[in-house]
Amino acid sequence: MREFAAEYLRRTRDGMWEDSRVALAPLALDSRDRILDVGCGTGELSAVLAAESSGEVIGCDVDTALLSRAQNRTGVSTVAGNALELPFADDSFDLVVCQALLINLPDPAAALAEFARVSSDLVAAIEPDNAAVDIDSSVDREERLERRARRAYLDGVRTDVTLGESARDVFESAGLEVYETRRYDHVRRVEPPYSEGAVIDARRKATGSGLADDRETMLAGALTESEYDELRGSWREMGRDVIEQMASREYRREEAVPFFVTAGSVSEGEQ
Numbered sequence: 001m002r003e004f005a006a007e008y009l010r011r012t013r014d015g016m017w018e019d020s021r022v023a024l025a026p027l028a029l030d031s032r033d034r035i036l037d038v039g040c041g042t043g044e045l046s047a048v049l050a051a052e053s054s055g056e057v058i059g060c061d062v063d064t065a066l067l068s069r070a071q072n073r074t075g076v077s078t079v080a081g082n083a084l085e086l087p088f089a090d091d092s093f094d095l096v097v098c099q100a101l102l103i104n105l106p107d108p109a110a111a112l113a114e115f116a117r118v119s120s121d122l123v124a125a126i127e128p129d130n131a132a133v134d135i136d137s138s139v140d141r142e143e144r145l146e147r148r149a150r151r152a153y154l155d156g157v158r159t160d161v162t163l164g165e166s167a168r169d170v171f172e173s174a175g176l177e178v179y180e181t182r183r184y185d186h187v188r189r190v191e192p193p194y195s196e197g198a199v200i201d202a203r204r205k206a207t208g209s210g211l212a213d214d215r216e217t218m219l220a221g222a223l224t225e226s227e228y229d230e231l232r233g234s235w236r237e238m239g240r241d242v243i244e245q246m247a248s249r250e251y252r253r254e255e256a257v258p259f260f261v262t263a264g265s266v267s268e269g270e271q
């Protein structure tokens, strides 16, 4: 199982759902009594659910360190548990939802079938398509290098991190009746004055540590060790350019990650 650092989740979700929550409308949050957020991590989505619903929100994750961060940060109740074997009775919730969980599971349909068991009404998933990330940067080579690193990562990763809109097919194979898919682009901008997170990201580029986190995955695909070393060298040079542009307040970057909200109802047979 891939592990996530709390700081990574906080940084990559920064600003998510703050600009618009229209894509969450199919979840009918204002009419829910009990909502389960599976794979809640640090509670980025749980906080949004709690803000939009007067019902009870429970966050669930296998990683207990992330769960205590979620509880402290958002105040929602948390329960440790595995998405494939949720520690809840049948029909305990009227909405079971996840964000960026299915892309990390080898068998997402099995998780959705388990969501359907504990939901009496709706199951939803908010999943990105990591092959369709768009980057625009004032450092010329940043976009090209990120594209190259992403291609190597996608080639080596063993789960479908491009799931996005095709989550619909997984819902159907889990016996859920999909009634809507909506797109939400999470846009993150880096511009002066630079946030602490942006400075940390730039340092991780200049030291190559961000890329090193994905080294094993990249090498599991077609990328060779020497190609990785060459990529890391160029990556670090690019990181130094970023830091240089930040020093003169010239650096600007925009990243858009498309997320797809798929909502499906628990069919008669599942209830």
Ligand SMILES: C[S@@+](CC[C@H](N)C(=O)[O-])C[C@H]1O[C@@H](n2cnc3c(N)ncnc32)[C@H](O)[C@@H]1O
Binding pocket: 001, 003, 004, 009, 013, 038, 039, 040, 041, 042, 043, 044, 045, 060, 061, 062, 063, 066, 081, 082, 083, 084, 098, 099, 100, 101, 104
């Ligand atoms: C990419 S993070 C997403 C976290 C959060 N939903 C968000 O959007 O920020 C994936 C989360 O799923 C959790 N996870 C992975 N496999 C799991 C499983 N089998 N059961 C429950 N949680 C799992 C990880 O611990 C991690 O917190």
